[in-house]
Amino acid sequence: MVIREASESDIDGILKVLKASLGEVSSKKTREVWNYKHINNPFGKSLVLIAIVDGKIVGVRAFMRWQWQLGSGTYSCFRAVDTATDPNFQGRGIFKKLTLMALDLGVDEKSNFVFNTPNSQSRPGYIKMGWKIVGKVPVYISPYFNLNMNKPSNKIENGNISDDFLIKHKTNQIDTQKLFTPKDANFLFWRYRECPLQKYLIYENKNLFIAAYVKEHKHFKELRISELIGDLSDKKIHKRVILWARNFDVNIITSGTKIFQFGIKGGFGPVLTLKKLKLDPKKEESLLGINNWNNSIGDLELF
Structure with missing residues (x-):
């Protein structure tokens, strides 16, 4: 051999x-x-x-x-x-x-x-x-209940996350003194837009990048937020995530970052x-x- x-x-x-x-x-x-x-x-x-x-x-x-x-x-x-x-x-x-x-x-x-x-x-x-x-790996899990009977708007805002914002995000990551993957626009494009294994939902503007997908389990549907780069106080984060949750009628939302006040954090990952x-x-x-x-x-x- x-x-x-x-x-x-x-x-x-x-x-x-x-x-x-x-x-x-x-x-x-x-x-x-x-x-x-x-x-x-x-x-x-x-x-x-x-x-x-x-x-x-x-x-x-x-x-x-x-x-x-x-x-x-x-x-x-x-x-x-x-x-x-x-x-x-x-x-x-x-x-x-x-x-x-x-x-x-x-x-x-x-x-x-x-x-x-x-x-x-x-x-x-x-x-x-x-x-x-x-x-x-710790994961945040938030339950989702679709109580809005009206069809939500699906307006798409065009744009690309700016290099300046990614530099700012990297600086914030450095300040945490924790291990992180450095990401630029080229990485995000490769990882989420070009990926042939998973079709990601992507929302992007100059100060925000979100990538997610819907995972179907036997008894429930999950909206998994794979990537979130942005200011967590940005209301567009909540609006976009809730819009996806409504459109795909999911039961839970998972993420590596705390997005909602309700929900729990635990070792639910691999x-x-x-x-x-x-x-x-x-x-x-x-x-x-x-x-x-x-x-x-x-x-x-x-x-």
Whole structure:
């Protein structure tokens, strides 16, 4: 078995492995999706390793590049995302070999840490490889009752968030002394407007950006606010969120930021885990407290 870094010429073989191992129920496995996540990412092309047996790709492990910032310091990171092993080659330790080699390459290029939100089935495997639990991601949940019988207005205000406002937002984030993802207009366009995996509802003007989507559960509908950049006292936030809630007849509204006075905050999100690469032990310790993270839902949700 040969393990090496993948190139763009390997994409078709990689997609075959992903489809064979995972199917396409949870997400599409297409070249468009792969290019979006692993080539067009504003933070850079992903680190992708493949395992080859007799000239055939039988395993893949992708680390998506990401950035987090704390104060004025920026962390160069990876998000552990797509991984699959050909069903005919499972049980041979391919996933572990690919992951450990990817970690070594991350150390070599002086990246700081890897993060992800593995489910309860895969989390023990990550823990055995040195990942540590940061905590359950906090989420605000607000109930919504559509008591307005009149059809709400759906007037759309055109505009783009200004660079000056994004700089102001970043300054405010720095002042919190919590970990955040630095975002510019290019990132927001890539993450939410270009995303082929999820059609986001987007509201934007020079001082506000909101991205959300409706998630249908078995017994209720949720309006999930993936991104909110703006002054929380801005009345347009409430108006737009309520408009979406009415139009799609949802039952709850979730967000990473407190939007409404009513509602509760709790560890309703996924479990965040972290594996240090080149990171000072004291800095690692501070990152292992979930209250030291100031993320949006969109920073950590699967896409």
